[in-house]
Amino acid sequence: MSENLNQSPAGPARARLADAEPAIALGPLDGRYRGAVAPLVDHLSEAALNRERIHVEVEWLITLCDGVTGVTDGPVVPGAPGLTDADRAYLRAIVTDLDADGIAELKEIERTTVHDVKAVEYFIKRRLDRAAETLGGETALATVGELVHFACTSEDINNLSYALMVRDAVRQVWAPAARDLTDQLADMARESAAVPLLSRTHGQPATPTTLGKEIAVLAHRLRRQLRRIDGAEYLGKLNGATGTYGAHTVAVPGVDWPAVSRAFVEGLGLTWNPLTTQIESHDWQAEVYADVARFNRILHNLSTDVWTYISLGFFTQIPVAGATGSSTMPHKVNPIRFENAEANLEISCSLLDTLSATLVTSRLQRDLTDSTTQRNIGPAFGHSLLAIDNVARGLKALAVNAPLMADDLDANWEVLGEPIQSAMRAASVAGVPGMENPYERLKDLTRGHRLTGDEMREFVAGLGLPDDVTARLQALTPATYTGIAERLVGEYLD
Structure with a gap:
């Protein structure tokens, strides 16, 4: 920790957290929650951006030298040397081998260029200048530096x-x-x-x-x-x-x-x-x-x-085990x-x-x-x-x-007002007498009232519905009034 201190108006000087090593993250994604989001660093970080820039620049360079099948005869840029498999592997390794040292080097170049993409161009050119050390003097990569970022903005x-x-x-x-x-x-x-x-x-x-x-x-x-x-x-x-x-x-x-x-x-x-x-x-x-x-x-x-x-x-x-739900309420x-x-x-x-x-x-x-x-x-x-x-x-x-969900259902028999009045409507259309105003009758019975199962069954018994309909409604409970919900899950979820 640095000895550089801040004077707090509320008390004695404090150590500067900004000077701590390793650096302390300002945001929670790179601090407290790093573990959950770390895989995104390979794709959406500044370093990942520079790696993709190198990837695009390298592939563009290869394209300019190799040409495009069916579009160009030979290289896209006349005079560009043909690349060997070893040349292409060397170029693509600039991308795959980018590590902490390479990232630091890019930052160092950018301090001079004050331009991030230009720093990438110079970074690749440095690698081209050193290609002969790996591939031998016969490689043509040292001659293609001016094709890096060719005609590109x-x-x-x-x-x-x-x-x-x-x-x-x-x-x-x-x-x-x-x-x-x-x-x-x-x-x-x-x-x-x-x-x-x-x-x-x-x-x-x-x-x-x-x-x-x-x-x-x-x-x-x-x-x-x-x-x-x-x-x-x-x-x-x-x-x-x-x-x-x-x-x-x-x-x-x-x-x-x-x-x-x-x-x-x-x-x-x-x-x-x-x-x-x-x-x-x-x-x-x-x-x-x-x-x-x-x-x-x-x-x-x-x-x-x-x-x-x-x-x-x-x-x-x-x-x-061992976790705390509330700092004051243990339950x-x-x-x-x-x-x-x-x-x-x-x-x-x-x-x-x-x-x-x-x-x-x-x-x-x-x-x-x-x-x-x-x-x-x-x-x-x-x-x-x-x-x-x-x-x-x-x-x-x-x-x-x-069990609690079942208790909740059993405490709300009034929800059966919907199927009962719907059954009355259907019976009315079928010509059963005495089925007038089904919605209003169920509204009077259920709105603002708590009903027991016995009370609901007694009401159904007095409606004059056909015996099969009465039996079906009297067997119905809030827990069984779920329509085809289970079937919908089985047939349509996937």
């Missing part, structure tokens, strides 16, 4: 890098975690498909359902958003400073540059955008972030519902996983909404608002991933309190 490199980063962060980290959670929910739905539950519409006792069917609804909603996210397009462009291939066509006329660009972008596994300004328009980013935010909001709905079921006692929380087991998830989902949605709104606008051919904005993609996904982790852990610690 920084945004040619950045847009492709971000597309690769976001694609892989979604597909390799975020979506697998989200999918595991929805599968966990689906398993819960199947396990509790037949467990009757008193619904609460507007917070009031309503037509019974089953716990599994209600969980299945949420799993179904989340899976639909995942299907949208799975189908997302990740666009990219490589067409110069204003999207016209101006430098390309002046430096090397006669090449079908759009075809080269398309082959290169699609070769990275992205969708080629043929019409852009200096920047790729980022519309695809807004689309992905909107879908992820919608997933977040559905998960937020799940968190608040589960929290409510816990407060009603329908879910009990399995205590963790409490607080639903902190779901509360934590709520807050993180709200933060994630705020960031995703801002990204979506900001990135689709750029003044004329280019402004730099997207540069700072895109550096917050990591936190946006990080808070969502943290929430997913919390919900998954919270669900694992739940147990269904079926």
